[in-house]
Amino acid sequence: MYSNKEISTIFKTISGLMELHGENDFKTKSYSNAAFQIGRIHENVIELDQTTLDKKQGIGKSIAAKIIELRDTGTIAVLDELMAITPPGLIEILKIKGLGGKKVGVIWRELGIETIGELLYACNENRLAKLKGFGEKTQESVIQSITYYQSNQGKFRYAAVADVANEMVSLFKTAMPNAKIELCGDIRRQSNIINAIEIIINQDADIQNHIAGFTFLNIISTTELAISGKTVNEIAFTIYIVPDATYYFNLFIKTGAQDFVDTIVTKLNGVTNFESEEAIFKAVQLPFCLPELREDDLIEIPDQSKLIQLSDIRGIVHNHSTWSDGKNTLAEMAEACMNKGFEYFVISDHSKTAFYAGGLTETQILAQQHEIDQLNDKLKLRIYKSIECDILFDGSLDYADDVLQSFDLVIASVHQNLKMDIDKATNRLLRAIENPYTTILGHMTGRLLLSRPGYPVDHKKLIDACAANDVVIEINANPYRLDIDHTQIPYALKKGVMISINPDAHSINGIMDIRWGTVSARKGGLTKDMCWNSMSLAEVDKWLTSRKKKKGIS
Numbered sequence: 435m436y437s438n439k440e441i442s443t444i445f446k447t448i449s450g451l452m453e454l455h456g457e458n459d460f461k462t463k464s465y466s467n468a469a470f471q472i473g474r475i476h477e478n479v480i481e482l483d484q485t486t487l488d489k490k491q492g493i494g495k496s497i498a499a500k501i502i503e504l505r506d507t508g509t510i511a512v513l514d515e516l517m518a519i520t521p522p523g524l525i526e527i528l529k530i531k532g533l534g535g536k537k538v539g540v541i542w543r544e545l546g547i548e549t550i551g552e553l554l555y556a557c558n559e560n561r562l563a564k565l566k567g568f569g570e571k572t573q574e575s576v577i578q579s580i581t582y583y584q585s586n587q588g589k590f591r592y593a594a595v596a597d598v599a600n601e602m603v604s605l606f607k608t609a610m611p612n613a614k615i616e617l618c619g620d621i622r623r624q625s626n627i628i629n630a631i632e633i634i635i636n637q638d639a640d641i642q643n644h645i646a647g648f649t650f651l652n653i654i655s656t657t658e659l660a661i662s663g664k665t666v667n668e669i670a671f672t673i674y675i676v677p678d679a680t681y682y683f684n685l686f687i688k689t690g691a692q693d694f695v696d697t698i699v700t701k702l703n704g705v706t707n708f709e710s711e712e713a714i715f716k717a718v719q720l721p722f723c724l725p726e727l728r729e730d731d732l733i734e735i736p737d738q739s740k741l742i743q744l745s746d747i748r749g750i751v752h753n754h755s756t757w758s759d760g761k762n763t764l765a766e767m768a769e770a771c772m773n774k775g776f777e778y779f780v781i782s783d784h785s786k787t788a789f790y791a792g793g794l795t796e797t798q799i800l801a802q803q804h805e806i807d808q809l810n811d812k813l814k815l816r817i818y819k820s821i822e823c824d825i826l827f828d829g830s831l832d833y834a835d836d837v838l839q840s841f842d843l844v845i846a847s848v849h850q851n852l853k854m855d856i857d858k859a860t861n862r863l864l865r866a867i868e869n870p871y872t873t874i875l876g877h878m879t880g881r882l883l884l885s886r887p888g889y890p891v892d893h894k895k896l897i898d899a900c901a902a903n904d905v906v907i908e909i910n911a912n913p914y915r916l917d918i919d920h921t922q923i924p925y926a927l928k929k930g931v932m933i934s935i936n937p938d939a940h941s942i943n944g945i946m947d948i949r950w951g952t953v954s955a956r957k958g959g960l961t962k963d964m965c966w967n968s969m970s971l972a973e974v975d976k977w978l979t980s981r982k983k984k985k986g987i988s
């Protein structure tokens with residue numbers, strides 16, 4: 435079954451390939467337009483019939499037929515034909531940001547380039563800049579995009595591999611009940627980005643045979659010491675086979691980041707036989723350190739009993755509904771949170787400047803707040819009135835003060851004009867933080883892990899300003915964002931700035947993304963008492979009222 439997002443990507447690819455091959459604009463636009471519209475339709479288009487599809491804006495008869503074709507045959511003939519006449523390297527080049535199909539076509543025909551490597555080489559020889567319609571700037575941004583793309587090849591967001599990895603470990607344990615088996619490497623540290631699933635097993639004569647029996651693993655290499663390959667869904671894995679006597683020592687050195695491990699190993703004086711990881715920490719007179727904290731920048735092992743846990747979260751903050759670009763209605767979202775046992779729900783749809791995401795006009799805000807009042811009368815959960823307010827280019831917020839005042843709290847985020855240098859970006863955010871109505875600063879850098887670096891900011895300056903202005907910082911729990919980065923949390927805590935773990939949910943399914951935000955927040959040492967949304971409803975009420983009073987905006 436294809437999701438709207440996947441179908442949208444397929445149509446985008448068709449349109450890009452048509453452009454590349456010089457098809458007429460009318461044809462290519464109908465596909466790119468369909469890709470855009472499908473991304474905005476709430477029901478799953480693959481389940482709709484031809485007549486319903488025909489009537490959808492931006493789809494029309496011929497696109498509708500392609501969707502039906504995809505459903506019935508699992509492919510679209512026109513896509514297959516285009517793929518067949520396009521060198522595979524060019525399809526990869528199409529994924530590079532900043533180059534549409536037309537430009538890729540020119541590069542192909544004029545320079546004979548068919549792979550990313552060739553393109554980078556041509557850029558370094560300044561050949562792209564000299565092409566008509568390209569120039570120095572385009573060349574520079576292509577170099578940057580390629581470097582970024584290449585450095586992220588074969589990497590995964592934690593959320594994409596966490597469950598597969600745990601499942602592998604439990605299957606192995608069932609197959610080899612007497613062996614010691616655990617995750618190690620960056621997956622055990624629960625890093626934002628994972629290179630491979632790494633598993634460690636103590637020696638057993640039969641490991642190779644057991645592993646070979648798992649059909650979902652494609653084994654590429656097998657030695658006495660390690661088995662490696664890829665899972666059926668293309669995730670790289672390595673299984674280390676170590677002697678029983680040094681199992682815990684190996685688990686330890688294969689888990690922590692390099693500096694963390696080195697600092698401790700040098701104090702072990704060559705001893706490698708331990709009967710647990712706890713014993714290793716004991717040997718160097720340190721408290722046990724949870725795997726997710728064993729990073730290079732860890733200065734001191736904190737009191738881990740107070741670290742935030744998923745079960746500490748009492749309210750769901752930063753959510754979208756069908757009022758803007760969400761998939762579920764406000765009532766559905768709120769009820770889902772209530773049924774999961776949460777005490778409060780903060781609805782923060784997009785603000786008016788985010789027109790592409792259905793941002794709310796002043797009139798719509800009034801209507802939404804009326805609906806909230808009615809829902810609050812009958813639900814056993816409090817809905818807080820909020821907005822994800824765009825931070826405009828000059829750092830001002832997207833509504834007049836009297837509108838901002840109608841919200842219980844305001845989440846301020848940057849969504850447009852992301853190309854900024856560090857001074858511009860920092861000053862833009864500083865101005866928003868200083869606005870008395872800004873309660874929470876949303877996704878601080880705008881990054882999308884593995885697909886878009888954030889704009890650069892002076893984290894310390896921003897955190898200092900949040901401390902001075904009683905602004906809470908969001909850790910956006912969407913696994914693509916995890917923004918603010920966890921490495922910045924220790925400084926925020928030092929400055930007394932609270933962190934809110936927000937799913938930025940655009941559907942009921944998105945609510946539990948708080949799981950990924952919690953994982954990342956723990957890596958930053960966030961404690962329950964500094965997590966804004968682990969406050970109870972009564973505490974949040976009190977906090978919001980006293981903040982408004984302090985700011986003179988109640």
Ligand SMILES: [Zn+2]
Pocket residue numbers: 822847849876877
């Ligand atoms: Zn946002």
Ligand SMILES: [Zn+2]
Pocket residue numbers: 752754822938
């Ligand atoms: Zn949002």
